[in-house]
Amino acid sequence: MIDTIAVVGATGAVGRIIVRLLVERAFPARRIKLLASKRSAGATLSVAGTSLPIEELTPESFAGVEIAIGSTPDEVAAEFVPWALERGTVVVDESGQFRMRPDVPLVIPEVNAAALDGHHGLISSPNCSTTQMVMVMKPLHDAARVRRVVVSTYQAVSGAGLAATDELRGATAAWLEGRAEPRAVFPHPIAANLIPQIGSPKGGGSTSEELKMVLETRKILGDESIGVCATCVRVPVGNCHSESILIETERKLSAAEARRLLAAAPGIVVVDDLEARSYPQPRSCDGRDEVFVGRIREDESCPAGIALWCVSDNLRKGAATNAVQIAELLATKRPRRAGGVAVGA
Amino acid sequence: MIDTIAVVGATGAVGRIIVRLLVERAFPARRIKLLASKRSAGATLSVAGTSLPIEELTPESFAGVEIAIGSTPDEVAAEFVPWALERGTVVVDESGQFRMRPDVPLVIPEVNAAALDGHHGLISSPNCSTTQMVMVMKPLHDAARVRRVVVSTYQAVSGAGLAATDELRGATAAWLEGRAEPRAVFPHPIAANLIPQIGSPKGGGSTSEELKMVLETRKILGDESIGVCATCVRVPVGNCHSESILIETERKLSAAEARRLLAAAPGIVVVDDLEARSYPQPRSCDGRDEVFVGRIREDESCPAGIALWCVSDNLRKGAATNAVQIAELLATKRPRRAGGVAVGA
Numbered sequence: 001m002i003d004t005i006a007v008v009g010a011t012g013a014v015g016r017i018i019v020r021l022l023v024e025r026a027f028p029a030r031r032i033k034l035l036a037s038k039r040s041a042g043a044t045l046s047v048a049g050t051s052l053p054i055e056e057l058t059p060e061s062f063a064g065v066e067i068a069i070g071s072t073p074d075e076v077a078a079e080f081v082p083w084a085l086e087r088g089t090v091v092v093d094e095s096g097q098f099r100m101r102p103d104v105p106l107v108i109p110e111v112n113a114a115a116l117d118g119h120h121g122l123i124s125s126p127n128c129s130t131t132q133m134v135m136v137m138k139p140l141h142d143a144a145r146v147r148r149v150v151v152s153t154y155q156a157v158s159g160a161g162l163a164a165t166d167e168l169r170g171a172t173a174a175w176l177e178g179r180a181e182p183r184a185v186f187p188h189p190i191a192a193n194l195i196p197q198i199g200s201p202k203g204g205g206s207t208s209e210e211l212k213m214v215l216e217t218r219k220i221l222g223d224e225s226i227g228v229c230a231t232c233v234r235v236p237v238g239n240c241h242s243e244s245i246l247i248e249t250e251r252k253l254s255a256a257e258a259r260r261l262l263a264a265a266p267g268i269v270v271v272d273d274l275e276a277r278s279y280p281q282p283r284s285c286d287g288r289d290e291v292f293v294g295r296i297r298e299d300e301s302c303p304a305g306i307a308l309w310c311v312s313d314n315l316r317k318g319a320a321t322n323a324v325q326i327a328e329l330l331a332t333k334r335p336r337r338a339g340g341v342a343v344g345a
Numbered sequence: 346m347i348d349t350i351a352v353v354g355a356t357g358a359v360g361r362i363i364v365r366l367l368v369e370r371a372f373p374a375r376r377i378k379l380l381a382s383k384r385s386a387g388a389t390l391s392v393a394g395t396s397l398p399i400e401e402l403t404p405e406s407f408a409g410v411e412i413a414i415g416s417t418p419d420e421v422a423a424e425f426v427p428w429a430l431e432r433g434t435v436v437v438d439e440s441g442q443f444r445m446r447p448d449v450p451l452v453i454p455e456v457n458a459a460a461l462d463g464h465h466g467l468i469s470s471p472n473c474s475t476t477q478m479v480m481v482m483k484p485l486h487d488a489a490r491v492r493r494v495v496v497s498t499y500q501a502v503s504g505a506g507l508a509a510t511d512e513l514r515g516a517t518a519a520w521l522e523g524r525a526e527p528r529a530v531f532p533h534p535i536a537a538n539l540i541p542q543i544g545s546p547k548g549g550g551s552t553s554e555e556l557k558m559v560l561e562t563r564k565i566l567g568d569e570s571i572g573v574c575a576t577c578v579r580v581p582v583g584n585c586h587s588e589s590i591l592i593e594t595e596r597k598l599s600a601a602e603a604r605r606l607l608a609a610a611p612g613i614v615v616v617d618d619l620e621a622r623s624y625p626q627p628r629s630c631d632g633r634d635e636v637f638v639g640r641i642r643e644d645e646s647c648p649a650g651i652a653l654w655c656v657s658d659n660l661r662k663g664a665a666t667n668a669v670q671i672a673e674l675l676a677t678k679r680p681r682r683a684g685g686v687a688v689g690a
Contacts, residue, residue, distance in 0.1 A: 227646025297550030301572025
């Protein structure tokens with residue numbers, strides 16, 4: 001049991017779920033401290049029948065806080081993480097700010113919990129689209145060594161925040177009625193449309209979201225030789241990211257073998273009966289903590305490939321659930337902490 | 346100039362566009378004859394200010410008809426095509442019924458118009474998702490020999506007919522208001538959801554739509570050695586299919602070279618400036634006859650691969666436009682016709 005866990009960005013789409021999960025899963029802390037921007041400070045958040053006060057995020061917020069989970073934009077993380085580390089708080093950060101730093105473990109508990117050992121006070125939680133893909137790659141990698149993945153994503157709007165969800169609903173209603181569609185979050189119409197860009201342009205014609213899927217996958221699996229071809233697309237779906245993934249392995253796996261390996265893996269649920277029209281869909285995975293997999297089949301176009309369809313609640317396993325799982329390991333297993341601080345002021 | 350061209354299935358989603366295209370493009374026929382089921386017979390279709398009568402489809406409908414374009418379900422095509430061929434009518438068929446028959450050319454005019462030469466009276470137009478992909482593959486295949494494609498589709502509801510479009514709109518309105526969602530065409534909710542199944546289950550865990558993309562691609566390009574890994578997904582978009590395509594070639598192409606080849610190819614429009622947030626989207630390609638391509642980049646995960654994003658109006662180039670283009674070639678260039686009839690009674 002620790003004394004205090006803090007949630008930074010507690011009023012955001014993911015932050016709210018983190019707070020709820022801490023309560024629902026009976027996180028072993030005496031107190032949950034909610035931190036947010038000045039705008040939200042003074043308000044309260046109602047969770048499971050109790051009302052928790054929201055405090056303004058300042059450097060002094062972290063005094064006496066053993067663990068903090070942060071779900072904020074990158075620039076906010078860059079500011080608050082050093083404040084927390086200086087005060088001895090161990091930080092689980094959802095942002096992309098520190099993920100690729102060599103001294104920061106990037107952790108999915110079902111995949112690489114051992115990476116927590118010897119941490120320097122800061123642990124990153126991966127990007128949502130990476131997490132569900134790596135969850136699925138892991139059992140196949142252990143059994144047959146993954147050499148390459150080709151992934152096309154179908155990403156829900158919830159990943160872009162609460163305002164994005166409002167925009168999908170408002171724009172879709174306007175589209176149905178032929179009215180002018182509100183557009184503030186997305187650069188193009190989101191109603192009944194697809195936007196093949198998530199994040200900002202990076203070198204080689206890829207986007208930042210696509211580059212995250214390449215680099216984070218290699219870091220989490222500890223194998224820089226894995227090839228990743230990623231195309232990230234925003235779809236007019238409220239919540240849950242879906243991915244069409246082709247996994248090429250060194251040793252050939254049959255579809256039956258892959259299905260068995262996936263069904264036995266922690267945190268994965270196989271929903272795979274095409275004859276019965278049974279496969280994961282965003283609407284049926286909403287609010288669930290697991291990663292769902294279906295349409296598992298052998299790819300005839302390469303010597304050893306498994307094609308599959310993967311859906312997961314991007315706000316939960318893709319973000320909140322994964323971070324809370326990491327915090328649970330920190331609070332209960334207390335992995336060895338190395339000397340020094342990951343990120344200076 | 347021919348005397349009569351018939352449109353079979355003239356009241357369907359694609360049939361209506363075929364009729365409009367024949368009028369708008371001034372098809373060289375003295376008369377356009379509209380054929381449909383008994384249910385629609387006696388009604389009229391208004392096109393470009395004139396009202397065309399709809400007649401009931403019977404074996405005798407084809408007397409005096411030189412060319413017929415059919416846009417019907419497979420089982421209707423199986424019935425009417427022999428009627429037409431017996432009466433000397435040349436048929437351009439949109440259905441999947443005859444596409445893979447060795448004596449039936451499967452034609453995309455920009456790709457393999459030469460296949461029309463020596464036809465036996467029946468020509469098939471490919472599946473919508475195949476057509477736009479092969480349009481994009483062709484210039485890269487000619488320049489660098491395509492060895493394999495990995496494609497994930499994002500298919501609009503219009504491909505499932507007029508009732509599917511109504512269902513998307515009705516179900517989406519109900520979803521927004523929290524009412525029970527109408528469901529008749531799709532086996533699962535279509536509002537704010539994704540359905541990773543198009544067509545019926547086939548061997549090896551693939552669907553009929555996915556198998557079409559494999560077999561039709563090889564037939565059109567005349568190369569049985571091309572590998573195709575296809576995953577077909579229905580998305581809550583009204584019209585225009587989108588595809589995330591990875592094209593692996595024998596010779597390495599740079600992104601710049603691929604972009605040049607695509608921009609120079611007939612029927613293709615390159616929209617590709619990520620910095621300016623410019624790429625094809627379903628809403629911006631609606632009602633257009635071309636195939637649109639963007640997000641063109643080199644794949645770092647294989648020795649010679651180009652990843653790209655392709656959008657096309659599945660009712661137009663994916664169906665109506667392609668069939669009308671074939672009929673235009675038949676009417677004006679009059680390709681040599683071989684003896685015999687493709688399909689017996």
